[in-house]
Amino acid sequence: MARVRDVSIEEVPEDLRPIYRAFADSYGPFLNQVKIFAHRPPALRHLMAMLMEMADEAVLPKRYLEIAVVTVSRLNECAYCVAHHTPRLIEQGLAPETAARILEPDCPGLDEGDRLVRDYAVQVTTRPQMIRDQIFTQLHAHFTEEQIVELTLRTALCGFFNRFNEALQIGMEDGVMDDMLSKGGKPEDLPVLAGGR
Numbered sequence: 001m002a003r004v005r006d007v008s009i010e011e012v013p014e015d016l017r018p019i020y021r022a023f024a025d026s027y028g029p030f031l032n033q034v035k036i037f038a039h040r041p042p043a044l045r046h047l048m049a050m051l052m053e054m055a056d057e058a059v060l061p062k063r064y065l066e067i068a069v070v071t072v073s074r075l076n077e078c079a080y081c082v083a084h085h086t087p088r089l090i091e092q093g094l095a096p097e098t099a100a101r102i103l104e105p106d107c108p109g110l111d112e113g114d115r116l117v118r119d120y121a122v123q124v125t126t127r128p129q130m131i132r133d134q135i136f137t138q139l140h141a142h143f144t145e146e147q148i149v150e151l152t153l154r155t156a157l158c159g160f161f162n163r164f165n166e167a168l169q170i171g172m173e174d175g176v177m178d179d180m181l182s183k184g185g186k187p188e189d190l191p192v193l194a195g196g197r
Helices: 014-024 031-037 041-057 062-075 079-091 096-100 112-126 133-142 145-167 176-182
Strands: none
Touching: 014 031, 014 041, 031 041, 041 145, 062 079, 062 112, 062 145, 079 096, 079 145, 079 176, 112 133, 112 145, 133 145
16 A cells, blocks of 8 residues: 555546546556556646657657666566566566666677667666766667657656655555466566555
């Protein structure tokens, strides 16, 4: 149970209910998360709507987006995001072992572009002030500037979501663990949840 109460869809302004519903259902199984964000209607209006709009535009291949999200979520030990995004990463053609070992330098199953995205996500998350021009030379060889901005934005935003989820102890929705297990993920590969939850 989260550290603040759930806000039902009936409690949010009527114009925001489609965003609430879509984020909880079609964008992903994020009902528990949206129930907490709903305390602040501007978050629904802008943050959730922005994520769904960017998903619809898909300027960055989903494989790279999921590599970045799982990498950051593992660095930040966010079990909620790791459990939600591991199946999505596996759906992009990576093995469960790759998802579990993505932080290892010799992680199996990553090609050159995958490693570049993983390494960039690590640097954005852990030491953005130390990123050297060389990685941007490599990024420019694989991505457009629009894609680099999107990758950076989604990587940094993932760190925000990790911290938000863990600080407020947002619980897993029903079916999330089953989905992860059905794709080959293992419970022991999840970060340990705060407070033993």
